[in-house]
Amino acid sequence: xxxxxxxxxxxxxxxxxxxxxxxxxxxxxxxxxxxxxxxxxxxxxxxxxxxxxxxxxxxxxxxxxxxxxxxxxxxxxxxxxxxxxxxxxxxxxxxxxxxxxxxxxxxxxxxxx
Amino acid sequence: xxxxxxxxxxxxxxxxxxxxxxxxxxxxxxxxxxxxxxxxxxxxxxxxxxxxxxxxxxxxxxxxxxxxxxxxxxxxxxxxxxxxxxxxxxxxxxxxxxxxxxxxxxxxxxxxxx
Numbered sequence: 001x002x003x004x005x006x007x008x009x010x011x012x013x014x015x016x017x018x019x020x021x022x023x024x025x026x027x028x029x030x031x032x033x034x035x036x037x038x039x040x041x042x043x044x045x046x047x048x049x050x051x052x053x054x055x056x057x058x059x060x061x062x063x064x065x066x067x068x069x070x071x072x073x074x075x076x077x078x079x080x081x082x083x084x085x086x087x088x089x090x091x092x093x094x095x096x097x098x099x100x101x102x103x104x105x106x107x108x109x110x111x112x113x
Numbered sequence: 114x115x116x117x118x119x120x121x122x123x124x125x126x127x128x129x130x131x132x133x134x135x136x137x138x139x140x141x142x143x144x145x146x147x148x149x150x151x152x153x154x155x156x157x158x159x160x161x162x163x164x165x166x167x168x169x170x171x172x173x174x175x176x177x178x179x180x181x182x183x184x185x186x187x188x189x190x191x192x193x194x195x196x197x198x199x200x201x202x203x204x205x206x207x208x209x210x211x212x213x214x215x216x217x218x219x220x221x222x223x224x225x226x227x
Contacts, residue, residue, distance in 0.1 A: 004156075031213065043157070045214035056213060091156050093215075100207055101147075102215060104156035 002026065004105035006092050012111045013082055021077045021108045025094030032075050033095075033102060034067060035059075038088040046090075049075060082112045115218030116140065117201045122222040125195075131188040131223060135201030138182045144205045146177060147215070148186045150197040150223075157200065157217075160186065191225045198222050 005024040013019050025032050034046040045059040049069045060066070064083075069075040079086055089109050093102040118136045125131040137146065145164050149157040161168055161175045163184075168175045174187040188195055200220040207213055 033214065035215075042219055043215075043217040045216070048213045050213075059214070093156075101159055101162065103159055104149075106156045 004092055004094050004103055006090075006105040006108050008108060009106065010109045010111075012113065014113055015084060016081055018078065018080045019082055019110065021079075021090050021110070023075045023077070023092030023094075023105060025073065025075070025092070026096075026103060029094035029096050029103075030072065031095045031097070031102075032069060033093040034075070034077050035091045035093065036088045037091060037107075038085075041088075043091065046077070079110075082110075084112050086110060087112045115216050116144075116203045117218055119199070119201055119218065119221040121219065122224070124224050124226055125188075125191045127193060127225050127227050128190055131191040131195065131225070133186040133188075133199050133201075133221060133223060134183065135186070136183045137201070137203045140181050140203050141205060144203045146175065146181075146184050147202045147204055148173070148175065149200045149202065149215075149217075150195075151200070151220070152194075152197040158197075160199075191223075193225050193227065196223060196225045 007022045032049040035043045037043045047067050048056040051072050052069050064080045067077045089107040091107045093104045095102045145162050147162040148160040151157045161173050163175045177184045198220040200217050202215050
């Protein structure tokens with residue numbers, strides 16, 4: 001079946017602009033996660049959704065970052081007033097209620113100039 | 114912080130078994146051992162997980178020591194496509210109050226040579 005999909009696959013933006021990154025989880029998966037991976041760094045957790053609510057937002061690095069999920073499916077990660085340090089690969093994962101294994105999408109590569 | 118330690122890198126000859134070690138000496142009784150890998154420029158790929166029994170699937174085998182303080186991921190016949198960074202992660206049962214998030218360490222770069 002279809003895996004996690006993310007769009008766009010690549011995004012180049014100018015410092016100060018807002019960007020929206022989209023994640024489509026595996027059909028039927030109730031949990032959705034955002035992570036990011038900066039150049040040469042490990043993967044760091046950003047936020048977790050169960051259904052449409054976000055019980056854990058502890059990884060969001062600043063108030064410029066926000067995320068929402070509607071209809072228990074698609075999620076959007078928004079970065080306002082982008083900075084160069086926001087350049088990274090943003091990864092989305094999803095899991096089902098019965099099987100807690102997280103499956104990752106291909107990521108969105110964000111470059112802030 | 115990651116609760117696992119892995120060597121930074123390992124080489125393996127194509128067609129041979131690759132044995133990837135992981136130490137998790139502070140693992141708790143309700144924590145699973147998960148393995149993911151990340152091939153260059155791709156998202157992490159789930160490989161296998163286990164609690165205390167050895168596990169095998171179409172990709173790999175996972176051997177967990179009896180005291181659960183270490184484990185080994187075995188790729189029985191490594192191919193060039195297995196070259197990747199491999200992450201060993203411990204994670205508690207979410208239903209027992211464990212955090213949903215995965216905590217990735219630096220992982221181990223496996224290079225399969227022709």
